[in-house]
Amino acid sequence: MSTFQDNFINILKTNGLSITRQRQLLFDLLQDQDPLSMNELTELVGTTIDRASVYRIIATFEETGIVRRISIGWKFKIELSEAFVAxxxxxxxxxxxxxxxxxxxxxxxxxxxxxxxxxxxxxxxxxxxxxxxxxxxxxxxxx
Ligand SMILES: [Zn+2]
Ligand SMILES: [Zn+2]
Known part of the structure; x- marks a missing residue:
């Protein structure tokens, strides 16, 4: 099991959250990616997870420090936090x-x-x- 995956599981556990298939899929998508806008992310996800769930999971990821938000004017992109990248x-x-x-x-x-x-x-x-x-x-x- 990779350190990435261990960190991910630990952060979820610390926050009393379980690893769901949807959370895992979004986390996997964010690895080895340039920062993604919510639109790009929902496009990558396709029909696997509905839009509202993508937004909800990313909000949870933000609160728990799994991802961080990069502001670009009024818009923003999402990338994995420093728990995962240098x-x-x-x-x-x-x-x-x-x-x-x-x-x-x-x-x-x-x-x-x-x-x-x-x-x-x-x-x-x-x-x-x-x-x-x-x-x-x-x-x-x-x-
Ligand atoms: Zn430009
Ligand atoms: Zn610095």
Whole structure:
């Protein structure tokens, strides 16, 4: 059994939740995936799970820290939380909703330094950069 699967089961158990076939299927779909919008997710699921259940399960996943939400303007995408993937941040395109993961040691050490300077004990942080990807910048210049 993979660590992924163990973590998943542990988080569910800790929260008094059982492993249902639907929860397992959604969790499997989120693995090895770029962040997905709810539309993309429901499309991937097809008719296997009805839309309302997908939303309900993802809400449960969010509450229990299995997934996290990446905001893109008013919209958002879902990805597995840091219980499953290494710490990282995102560049998100407000036009095409592209999400690019970024991981820079410089950023991490600068954040600890900032906390240190302020005698602050950091627990977690979020750094999300929103803007326009290269392709959308080009399109905007034409328009
Ligand atoms: Zn774009
Ligand atoms: Zn970081």
């Amino acid at each position: 710490h990282h941040h995102h560049l998100t395109c407000l036009s095409c909703q592209l999400v690019v993961p970024i991981n820079q040691e410089k950023l991490e050490s600068f954040i600890s330094e900032l906390a240190d300077i302020n005698n602050f004990q950091p627990i977690q942080h979020q750094v999300e950069i929103q803007g326009y990807c290269q392709r959308c910048q080009a399109n905007r210049n034409i328009a």
